[in-house]
Structures are given as structure tokens and as C-alpha cells.
Amino acid sequence: MSLDPATIRRIASLARIRVEEHEVETLQTELNSILGWIEQLNEVNVDGVEPLTGGARMAMKMRDDVVTDGGYPEKVLANAPDRNGDFFAVPKVVE
Amino acid sequence: MSQLTDLTIVQARDGLRAKDFTAEDLTLAHLSAIEALNPRLNAFITVSHSQALDQARAADKALAAGEQLALTGIPLAIKDLFCTAGVRTTAGSKILEPFVPPYESSVTANLLRDGAVFLGKANLDEFAMGSSNMTSAYGPVENPWKRRQDANAVLVPGGSSGGSAAAVAARLAMGATGTDTGGSIRQPASFCGLVGVKPSYGRCSRWGVVAFASSLDHPGPFARTVRDGAILLGSMAGHDPKDSTSADVPVPDYEAACARGVKGLRIGVPAEYRSDDMPGEIEALWRQGLDWLRAAGAEIVDVSLPHTKYGLATYYIVAPAEASSNLARYDGVRFGSRRDGEDLRDLYERTRAEGFGPEVRRRIMIGTYVLSAGYYDAYYLRAQKIRALILKDFTDVFAHVDALLTPTAPSAAFAQGENMDDPIKMYLNDVFTVPANLAGVPAISVPAGLDANGLPLGLQVIGKVFDEETVFAVAAEVERAAGFTALPSIRAGG
Amino acid sequence: MGYAIEGSTGTWEVVVGLEVHAQVISNAKLFSGSATAFGAEPNSQVSFVDAAFPGMLPVINRECVRQAVRTGLGLNAHINVVSHFDRKNYFYPDLPSGYQISQYEHPVVGAGVVEVQLADGSTKQIGVTRLHLEQDAGKSLHDQHPTKSFIDLNRAGVALMEIVSEPDIRSPEEAGAYVRKLRSILRYLGTCDGNMEEGSMRADVNVSVRKHGEPYRTRCEIKNVNSVRFVMLAVEAEAQRQIEVWESGGTVQQETRLFDSARGITRPMRSKEDAHDYRYFPDPDLLPLVLDEAWIEELRLALPELPDARQARFMREYGLTAYDAGVLIAEKETAAFFETVAKGRDAKIAANWVTGDFFAALNRTGGSIENPPVSAENLGKLLDLIADNTINGRIAKDVFEAMLGTGKDPASIVDEKGLRQVTDTSAIDAAVAKIVAANQDKVAEYKSGKDKLFGFFVGQTMKAMAGKGNPTLINEALKKALS
Numbered sequence A: 001m002s003l004d005p006a007t008i009r010r011i012a013s014l015a016r017i018r019v020e021e022h023e024v025e026t027l028q029t030e031l032n033s034i035l036g037w038i039e040q041l042n043e044v045n046v047d048g049v050e051p052l053t054g055g056a057r058m059a060m061k062m063r064d065d066v067v068t069d070g071g072y073p074e075k076v077l078a079n080a081p082d083r084n085g086d087f088f089a090v091p092k093v094v095e
Numbered sequence B: 001m002s003q004l005t006d007l008t009i010v011q012a013r014d015g016l017r018a019k020d021f022t023a024e025d026l027t028l029a030h031l032s033a034i035e036a037l038n039p040r041l042n043a044f045i046t047v048s049h050s051q052a053l054d055q056a057r058a059a060d061k062a063l064a065a066g067e068q069l070a071l072t073g074i075p076l077a078i079k080d081l082f083c084t085a086g087v088r089t090t091a092g093s094k095i096l097e098p099f100v101p102p103y104e105s106s107v108t109a110n111l112l113r114d115g116a117v118f119l120g121k122a123n124l125d126e127f128a129m130g131s132s133n134m135t136s137a138y139g140p141v142e143n144p145w146k147r148r149q150d151a152n153a154v155l156v157p158g159g160s161s162g163g164s165a166a167a168v169a170a171r172l173a174m175g176a177t178g179t180d181t182g183g184s185i186r187q188p189a190s191f192c193g194l195v196g197v198k199p200s201y202g203r204c205s206r207w208g209v210v211a212f213a214s215s216l217d218h219p220g221p222f223a224r225t226v227r228d229g230a231i232l233l234g235s236m237a238g239h240d241p242k243d244s245t246s247a248d249v250p251v252p253d254y255e256a257a258c259a260r261g262v263k264g265l266r267i268g269v270p271a272e273y274r275s276d277d278m279p280g281e282i283e284a285l286w287r288q289g290l291d292w293l294r295a296a297g298a299e300i301v302d303v304s305l306p307h308t309k310y311g312l313a314t315y316y317i318v319a320p321a322e323a324s325s326n327l328a329r330y331d332g333v334r335f336g337s338r339r340d341g342e343d344l345r346d347l348y349e350r351t352r353a354e355g356f357g358p359e360v361r362r363r364i365m366i367g368t369y370v371l372s373a374g375y376y377d378a379y380y381l382r383a384q385k386i387r388a389l390i391l392k393d394f395t396d397v398f399a400h401v402d403a404l405l406t407p408t409a410p411s412a413a414f415a416q417g418e419n420m421d422d423p424i425k426m427y428l429n430d431v432f433t434v435p436a437n438l439a440g441v442p443a444i445s446v447p448a449g450l451d452a453n454g455l456p457l458g459l460q461v462i463g464k465v466f467d468e469e470t471v472f473a474v475a476a477e478v479e480r481a482a483g484f485t486a487l488p489s490i491r492a493g494g
Numbered sequence C: 001m002g003y004a005i006e007g008s009t010g011t012w013e014v015v016v017g018l019e020v021h022a023q024v025i026s027n028a029k030l031f032s033g034s035a036t037a038f039g040a041e042p043n044s045q046v047s048f049v050d051a052a053f054p055g056m057l058p059v060i061n062r063e064c065v066r067q068a069v070r071t072g073l074g075l076n077a078h079i080n081v082v083s084h085f086d087r088k089n090y091f092y093p094d095l096p097s098g099y100q101i102s103q104y105e106h107p108v109v110g111a112g113v114v115e116v117q118l119a120d121g122s123t124k125q126i127g128v129t130r131l132h133l134e135q136d137a138g139k140s141l142h143d144q145h146p147t148k149s150f151i152d153l154n155r156a157g158v159a160l161m162e163i164v165s166e167p168d169i170r171s172p173e174e175a176g177a178y179v180r181k182l183r184s185i186l187r188y189l190g191t192c193d194g195n196m197e198e199g200s201m202r203a204d205v206n207v208s209v210r211k212h213g214e215p216y217r218t219r220c221e222i223k224n225v226n227s228v229r230f231v232m233l234a235v236e237a238e239a240q241r242q243i244e245v246w247e248s249g250g251t252v253q254q255e256t257r258l259f260d261s262a263r264g265i266t267r268p269m270r271s272k273e274d275a276h277d278y279r280y281f282p283d284p285d286l287l288p289l290v291l292d293e294a295w296i297e298e299l300r301l302a303l304p305e306l307p308d309a310r311q312a313r314f315m316r317e318y319g320l321t322a323y324d325a326g327v328l329i330a331e332k333e334t335a336a337f338f339e340t341v342a343k344g345r346d347a348k349i350a351a352n353w354v355t356g357d358f359f360a361a362l363n364r365t366g367g368s369i370e371n372p373p374v375s376a377e378n379l380g381k382l383l384d385l386i387a388d389n390t391i392n393g394r395i396a397k398d399v400f401e402a403m404l405g406t407g408k409d410p411a412s413i414v415d416e417k418g419l420r421q422v423t424d425t426s427a428i429d430a431a432v433a434k435i436v437a438a439n440q441d442k443v444a445e446y447k448s449g450k451d452k453l454f455g456f457f458v459g460q461t462m463k464a465m466a467g468k469g470n471p472t473l474i475n476e477a478l479k480k481a482l483s
């Protein structure tokens, strides 16, 4: 599988990373080289193997339904690049 | 008495108890070492001078009151991936340049609970993505070790926890926290002549640690001795209800385990870690390590981990996939830096293009691609299956042996600028360390010798999941046998 | 033949599937300890986990799981002992982490079924594909500022159950009946308050059209429809639009649309014009959700009586028609009200009073069943006064009016106003004699066969007795006097 410039642009757009036209070719070369190297995994026979999601092998603990957090809007908003009152603010979105 | 910055944690603990010096003395010695050497080494992004002194004075008060905890008054460096309340946490990225967390990570909170003093935040590869500390937005870190032949070459400390390793090696801190996602504690430990501990997955809480790849991220310590590493891990480890993947298992006495010895242990030598292009001196050191263990009463057993060679490629699907999602929160809306744009989408795209460096952008793009419609099965699902096979390799082998011994890294520290032309070359640094991350088993790198250039080389001990004790016992034996006493050229008082 | 739309090229069938998002009733959020209460100050119920600060991790709330399992049991659905959480990745400012934690491949609840009743008296089974747990997003306010949108994360991370139906729905009526029935079940279970105005229940409506016997054509998803009526209107409007597209030679494009209730049309959603590629993958911060079979059984045994069972019981125990029983059980509070009224009394009379005068009074006064203008206890006492002949049915209506909003006991109203029924036969005989004497011409007509006039005499007698005469005794007395 080899990435073409359109795919590079699509991935960048999905990842919300601006890519200038002149960067596309370099990215294409780099990503294709990495993906080409990853192709070695196709040699492995994975028939009937259950995928392993993570490093932990146990069932999930559940917490009690108690309010233990929140109630500090000032802390939540303290790092915001833009705010209006107690709201975060972003450029207007048209639905 | 040797100078304070040369002490091990064990020695400092005894000295503090004996009132040979105060915690404030100890911290001041390290702060002045930082002042002298950090401009050159760039091991710290942020030095928390006054906070450190406050903590040291509090430690002195506690000591005066006869209260000495595991780390009372011990000055440490904290990888700048651990959120520290009120102290800027950058993850080595421009995108978090202005970020001051209002909370303390569980691991650093545990260290503070045990009386530790935090000197500051250690440099790292951006979002822990790298093996050289060259991707940090706050500049590269210089390895305090120098080549005998080429003393002017600036070497990398390894990565991603390069600042932590350089700080401990140069005696700017007595120990440090790191995180190991593919080798980011063990490889820099090997490059800097230190002990680096990657515990089992779930042993140290990830809560409050900026996530790179959630299923692979392992917080752990750096130290100058195995015993110091055991003390630090003992403090950092423990069940945390705030991390669903944290294991609810007791934390044993790791320090005691260091004295167990290896008599009767079966040590496996995985055939697949041997390759034709392995440098002769690394191969020789490995054989030497096995001889030491045999001499100490261990039985050496040849074993096979057949899927080892696929570990790295598997890692380079799983880690970027998780990272692409974990790093979506850096969007310029709630915290961190923002670049304005014509509209929201443009704001996102500029914020992320300018806020992330090239390696992070590259990995986000790879991760986005391997998860995208039509490619998930071919890449991500296949990688998860191979991950299962790699775990099975370890499970099978550990039915017969107690621990494995391998080299930590395929080379000694390289110079800044080397291995930079091709991302894959850089990735190959982690070839021996990545399998333990994929399987979640504990591993330690311990300094075992020097290469022809006088640079440190580490050996890696890998153990069964949650059996860090055996890993510490084996590492301590290698340490004893190796008698590693070499010192880096750049160090406090050096 | 069911619902159909006549187009210029023939008859079209509508195919609808619904994804209903129901906010789980719990104190704290699905993966964080922040509160879930509605209407709080902006960003006041937000933790660092909800705002996706660096290093924050999710921990699941047992109550949210319990509620999802109970709901699954209430939908006659299969409960999956092992389920998984996945990340659904997309960028939106009210989605702080850039992904929604949801359940994609392995939901906690599998296939179930909901039975709906239709106006023609028929019933229909609507298949439920699955129910999964997921996080709600925050709220974006787009109309507060000329150039900015505001973000409030109070709702971010509140547990949602997404209940997905099979494409079994074939008309706006069925769509409405399904949503109503679902809401009723959730409210009986106490797993969601079903409040569509506050957004705690909302529907994504998937609509396509086809000619009879065809396979499915392309569907469009109308997002976040927030009332039963709008669901029905949206189905109709979208079906009409698609038919026009097909019939004018065009092709319906699969897309996400919004229902514009002011104009009664659907329109494409601009902000979601991106190709959907959610890059689902298992959330590595969470472990498999493994349920204890015994716990599930415990929850099954502790389920309350649900709407269908209650309707059947009302028909069986109270002898009500399916229709009356259906009306009474739709809201569990109404059913409880009725049962209090009917207890130890004539259930049919109780049903008539509740669905008749009482519902009318509710409408008129704008009251609610939780806060009724007449309590169930007092309405019951009123029925007792009728049953023991203290008052007649006619006077009972006046007493009922006097009870509205006063909280007064009906017996005291009867006493105060002197409305006690007259059962003294001599008084009745006297009143009858007076009416007969005053209306000799009508008596003659009656006797010559004009039977209908009997009602006239009853009315006149009752009037003369100020409505308080016992109707049975008046009838008897009149029959005797006129024979």
C-alpha cells in the first residue's frame, strides 16, 4: 500500500494538521518508507489469533455513583486561550 | 566524605539520618550543580528552585522530628511528562508551552508523600516520541558522557527520557522519573550508564502522566544503583483507583529483593536477540553478563521468542494509532497554545501544525492512517494479533525460566545528527526494549561495561509480569559482578 | 395497506430506523465524578477528566452500567456479559478529548424488541438492534456572540444509552409510537427521565423511501430531533423530499441533516460535511467490562412492572379495554394515580373519572400528574360518596369542580353546600306529585305512548329537588305516578 498526495492531504485533514503544498512530497516519502517497513508484518500468520488490546489482563473495576469532582470552573478555564465569562470561546461554528 | 551530589540515595538517606548534612544542604548542592551544568546539558526545561528549597526545609523539619520516610529530603528530577501542580508541564512540546496543571500526577504525588524534593522538570523528546531527545521543542540534551577518541562530539542521552538520564548521570539529581513506551527509560539508562526500571504494566499509575500510547506507557525510575532504583519504584508503585489499568496487587519490598542473589534461578537467553549486525562488544558484554550470572549460581537456558523481530513494526502501528487519538485534545480550545485561523477548522489545523514538531506530526499521521476506514484490519487489527503472539512468546518462555538477559540497546550513545536522516534508523534503537512494552512485563537496564570509546553499555533483565523482585535480584547481581565505576566527563564537581 | 405516499411515479413506502440517545439517571458522570444535574452554571460541573486535560483518565461508574443493563432487560434484550469501550474520533469543540468513548463492536446490550400500539388497534413489534453506553458531548452555543461560539462542558461525559432500532418502522405514526413507548419504558425503569425538551432524550432519525418490494435505498440521518411530534414531522418531510429527488431523476445522497421545525423541512448539516471516518478503536485506557451473571439475574428479578405487563394486568384485574388500559399506563405516575383511585372501588367507574373529568381538569388547569389538582385519595373518596348514595353522579361533577385546587375533602364540600342526596321517598313522592300536577298535558301525551317524555319528568323532578334527588328513587316514583 502506497500513499498518494491526495491520501496525505486526507489524513492531514482528518488529523487536523495543516500541511502546505510543498510539504506533501516529503511526507509522502517518509510515510511510505515507514509503511513499507511495516509491511513485514504481512509475513506473520495470524489466523485464529485473538487481538490483544492492552498490557493489562484483568476485568474492569467500577466506581461508586458519588459526586466527587467538578465544581471548580475557574480552574477548568484558567488555561483557556480564549474565554467569555465561564464559557470557552472558539470562532463561530455554523451548524 | 565525598561530595553530596555523588551520593547514592541509600547513602544520602543514611547521611540525613545521621545528621551528617541537612536536606537543604543536599538540595542546594544539586541546585548549584544544575545552575552550573544545565546551561550546557539542557537536562531541565524548568528548574523549580524555590519549591525545591521549601520541600527540603520541610524534609529537615520532618527529620528533626524523627520522621524519615523512604525519600525524605532526596532531590529528584521529574520528566516533564508528569503533571505537577502549579509547575509548568510541557511534554517537550510547544503546544503545551503555557500549560500549568492544577493537579499532581499520582506517581509524583506518591514521591512527595514519601518526602522527595523536586528539583524541576526534565527535558524529553516531544510527547516522549523519540530515542535521542532531539525532538524536544526545548532543544536537545547533551549526554554527559564523551567518546574517548572524539571528545568534542556531542552525544545524545537517548530518549525519550533524555533529560532525566542526563540529570542523574551528571549528578544534577539523585534519581529521576521517566516513562517507557518503547524503551524510553531503558535505552537512555544504557546510554548514560544508569539503572533504568520499566515495571510491569499497571504497576505505576498513568494518572496525570501526559499520554503518548496508553497501552504501552510505563512510568518508572532512573537511578545510579539498582538498590536506589528499587527504593524509587517502591515509592512510585501502587494501585490507583483513578487509573482503570492500574493493578490492584501489593507492592513488595523491592529493596530487599536486590539482596536475594540468583542462585538456582533459570536465566533465559533469547536466540532472536542475536543478530549478525550486533556490534561485537555488545555481544561480548552479553556473554560476559551470562557468565557472571552462571558464576553466581544461576542456570543459563537458551530460549526462543520467535516473534521478537516483529515487535518494532507492531509497535510502530500501535503506538502512533493510540497517540493520534491521545493527542487530539491538543486543539487550542481549553489549554495550551493556540494559533488563530480564518475559522475553527483553520484554527485547529494551524494550532496543531505549528504546535507539534515534525516527528509528532509524522506519528499522528501514521496513526490516523492505520486506523482509517479500509486500513484498520490490515494494520491495527493485525498489529494487535501480533502483539498477542509476542505476549504468548513471553508467557511460554516464562513457564521455563525466571528471567531473561539481553542487551538493552543495539549501540552505545550516538552523536547528535547521527541516525537523523531516516526515521526508521532511529526507531531501530528500541528493537530490544519494545517487546517488553508490548507484553507489559517488567525490565531493567543495568550498566555493565564500556565500549571501546569508553561509553557505557547496558544489559537488560526482563521478568515475569508483576515479578519485579526477581528482575531486581538479577540486575543487582549483574551490577555487583560488573563493578561499574566509570564516570561521565561532565558531572557536578567533575 | 399501511402508510404510503403517492408520488408522480407511483406509491412509495417509508423506511425508518431510530437511534435514540437517552441520558442515564445517575448522580455522577459515566467516567468522572462530576455531577450530572441539569441547568447548572456553565462549566461548573466539569472535572479535568471531562475537559480532557493532559494525563486524565476515565473510570467507569457502576450505576451507569446498572442502568444500561436494567434498560436492556426492560427491552427484552440480550445482555452481553463481556463488552468493550471504543473511541470514536472526531474534532468538535464540545468534544474535549477529540474522541467520544462509546461501544462500537461489543455493546453491553444486544438485540431486543419493543411492541407499539397503533391507532387502528393493531400492535407492531419494532426490533431493537442494540443498546450501548457512551459519553454525551458538551453544549455549543452559536447565537450568543457575533463571531464566536461558546462552549459549556457541563453535559460532557454524562452517560448516554444509545438505543438503536432495526429499520422496522414504516410510518410517522409508528415512529412516534416507538419513541413514546421507549420513553415510557425508560421512565418506568427510572433509567432516563425522558425529558425531550431538556435534551435528556433525543432521536437521530434514519429515513429512506422505496417502491414496494424493492431493497433499501440510500438513507439520510436527521440528527437530534427533540420531540415526538418533530420525529413524526421529520419522517414525513424527509420522505417527501427524497421522493421528490428520486422522481425528478436525482439521487439521494447519504448525509446528515437537521430538522428545521419552524419551516417543517430538513436541511443538510454544514458542520458535518466532512467524510465520516471515525477511526474507531478499543479505548486503551479502559478494560473489558465483564458483568457478573448473578448480578444481572438480581437486576432482572428486581425490575419493576413495565408498561406492557401493567396494561395486561389492568385489562385482567380491572376489566378495562385495551385502549383505556393503554391510556392509563402510558405514564407510570398516571397508572399509580389510577390504582390509588380504583383500589377497593369499581374500576371501570374509576377509569372513566380518571380519563374523563380528571384528565380534562389536568388540561384545563395546566397541572401535572405529579402535582394534580385533585389528589387520588380525594377522587377516591368522591367515588365512595357516589357509591354509598350520599350524592348522585350529577352532583358529583359539581363537587369535583369544587375540589379542584382546594385540596378539600369531598364529604366536607357536600356537607358545606348541603349537597347530600335526598333518599327520603316521601320528599321524592311530594316533588313528583307536584310535577305531575303541573304538567297534565304532558302526562296525557306520555300516557298516549310518547315514552320519551319520561326523561322530561325526571329532569323536572331533579330540578325541583336542586339536583339532589336519588335518580333511582325518582325513576321509581315517577313510574308509579304515571302508570
Ligand SMILES: [Mg+2]
Binding pocket: C019, C204
Ligand atoms: Mg447517530
Ligand SMILES: [Zn+2]
Binding pocket: C021, C134, C162
Ligand atoms: Zn451515539
